[in-house]
Amino acid sequence: xxxxxxxxxxxxxxxxxNTVDDEEMTDITGDASDDDGVSETVxxxxxxxxxxxxxxxxxxxxxxxxxxxxxxxGTIYRIGENEEITEExxxxxxxxxxxxxxxxxGMVLDPDFTSNxxxxxxxxxxxxxxxxxxxIVRLEWNEADNEWTENAVLLEGIPGAPTHNGGRLAIGxxxxxxxxxxxxxxxDLEQDQESLAxxxxxxxxxxxxxxxxxxxxxLVYSYGHRNPQGLTWxxxxxxxxxxxxxxxxxxxxxxxxxxxxxxxxxxxxxxxEGMETPIIHSGQDTWAPSGITTYDDVIYMAxxxxxxxxxxxxxxxxxxxxxxxxxGRVRDVVIxxxxxxxITNNTDGRGNxxxxxxxLIHMExx
Numbered sequence: 593x594x595x596x597x598x599x600x601x602x603x604x605x606x607x608x609x610n611t612v613d614d615e616e617m618t619d620i621t622g623d624a625s626d627d628d629g630v631s632e633t634v635x636x637x638x639x640x641x642x643x644x645x646x647x648x649x650x651x652x653x654x655x656x657x658x659x660x661x662x663x664x665x666g667t668i669y670r671i672g673e674n675e676e677i678t679e680e681x682x683x684x685x686x687x688x689x690x691x692x693x694x695x696x697x698g699m700v701l702d703p704d705f706t707s708n709x710x711x712x713x714x715x716x717x718x719x720x721x722x723x724x725x726x727x728i729v730r731l732e733w734n735e736a737d738n739e740w741t742e743n744a745v746l747l748e749g750i751p752g753a754p755t756h757n758g759g760r761l762a763i764g765x766x767x768x769x770x771x772x773x774x775x776x777x778x779x780d781l782e783q784d785q786e787s788l789a790x791x792x793x794x795x796x797x798x799x800x801x802x803x804x805x806x807x808x809x810x811l812v813y814s815y816g817h818r819n820p821q822g823l824t825w826x827x828x829x830x831x832x833x834x835x836x837x838x839x840x841x842x843x844x845x846x847x848x849x850x851x852x853x854x855x856x857x858x859x860x861x862x863x864x865e866g867m868e869t870p871i872i873h874s875g876q877d878t879w880a881p882s883g884i885t886t887y888d889d890v891i892y893m894a895x896x897x898x899x900x901x902x903x904x905x906x907x908x909x910x911x912x913x914x915x916x917x918x919x920g921r922v923r924d925v926v927i928x929x930x931x932x933x934x935i936t937n938n939t940d941g942r943g944n945x946x947x948x949x950x951x952l953i954h955m956e957x958x
Contacts, residue, residue, distance in 0.1 A: 642933075643671045643952040648690075649935045650697050650759070651883065652926045652952070655705060659952065661935065662713065664695030668740060671952060683741045686717035686727065686748075692941075694724055694752060697759030698771070702730075702797065709733040711740070712769060712797075714759045716752050726750035726757055728771055728799070746799030747811065751776035751789040755819075756836075760883065762823040764831070768802055769795050770813065772820040772833065779856045782816050790855060791815045792823070792833060792847060806850030816853040816867060820845075822884035822893060826906070834881035834893050835870075842879040843870035844891065844904060844912075871909050882937075883924030887957065894922040894934060896942075901925050901934055919953065920944065930957050 648664040659671040663679070666688035670678045682688075688696050694716035702710035711731045719725030730744040746769070756774035764770050775782050775790040782790030785807055794805055794813035801811055822834030831847040841860040845853055845868065854867035863869055880897035891904040892915065901916035916922075916934065923937035932955045938945040 638956045640954040641948065641951050642675050642954050643669070643677055644948040644950075646677075646935070646939070646950040646952065648695070648940045649937065649950050649952075650695070650923060651699050651761075652924045652933055652935055653699050653701055653711070654926055654928060654933065655701055659933075660699065660701075660711070661952065662696045662699045664697070664940070665690045666696045666715070668696075668699070670738070678738055680738045680740060682713070682731065683739060684715065684717075684729065685742050685745070686715075689716045689718055689724055691716075691724065692754035694726075694754055694757050697726075697757065698761035700761040700763055700769070703763065703767070705733075709735075710743075712746070712761055713740075714761050714771060716757060719749060719752070724752040724754065724757075724776075726752040726759070726773065728761070728769075728795075730797075744798070746795060747771075747788075747793070749788070751778065751781060751787065753777040758817075758820055760821050760823050763797075764794075764823075765825055765829055767797075769797055770823055771795075772817070772823060774819040775817070775855065782818065782855050783852070783857065785810065785812060785815055788812070790817045792817065792820060813849055814847050814851050814853060816851075816855050816857075818855040821882045824884045824886045824891060826886055826889045830906075832871075832884065832886075832891060832906075834884045836880060837874065837878075840874055840876040840878050842874040842877075842881050844872050844881070844884075844893070845870045871906065872904065872912055880921075882922070883926075885925055885927050887927040887932075892925050892927060892932070894925045896921045896923065896937060901932075916955065919951070920946070920949065927957070931955075932957050 649661045653660040657673040661669040668680045696715045698714040727748040728746040729742045731740040732743045753776040758772035758774040760772040762770050771793045773791050781787040791812045792814045793811040819836040820833045833845050833847050835843040852867045858864045878897040879895040882894040884893040893902045900914040903915040904912045920938040921943045925934040936950045938949040
């Protein structure tokens, strides 16, 4: 059973005590004092394994009482109201290549999904000279046939590789589609504003370039990234991204239009004129951050190597704490209302899967 240690007046810290049943009930078990006399409250948190035995899930897409979870091999899990799992096919004009970190990655629903059935997906495919590239497509859902079909290409030819493909999609508060791209294992692409690699891209929902993008005729919104995999916004519109470092030095960045985030010239606390340093980084430790989301202007971030959901308050930028742990690798996290959802990622060849992995977990926020 999970227990949250809440230091009164301080940060949240989850102590891993995992003996997970399918459902646990919330219960305040009492107060305790640490050696400094600081009062702490131990809370048992309601948690539910909503889906089990998923393979290489990459993103959580929630639509009312159902979930869509892309699988890196190229299908999409649908988890219904009764937690029934259906694996739906995806008909694409270019086959998905799943190799190491590539495959079917990010997904986001169209704002009018209920009426048009549209979604957007990011996936790897065989490009020129058999090299791995990435593309962003619009899908249309046929619920009766349990099938998704590509009906428009927004962008092709994004540099790719077995690793460092980025892949996160999100629709911002401005209504535009944002996509993260990795450096495709090429350290000379991220500082090239003409390249789509190592960037955060911004486009209209048909793939067109917004008139107010920072570089004329370009989808590039920011550049100098190594492998960003999370996007979120605060209520005031401030944009944040999570990013993998080379050896440690994982980052959370404030993203502003046209800015250069330094890779591979600088990392961590290093500075260079015209380049941005992260608001926080992991130093020599490794979080391997993936999906991020916000609740009450606090950021929750999935950690792969860190094997946790982390909590980061931008008003206290020197601190990052574990909020959920002891589930292994965590790929994505979503919050809706008072409900937190996350997916584990222990079956991707880099984790140590248990018999139920991978799982979609629901937990109430406290």
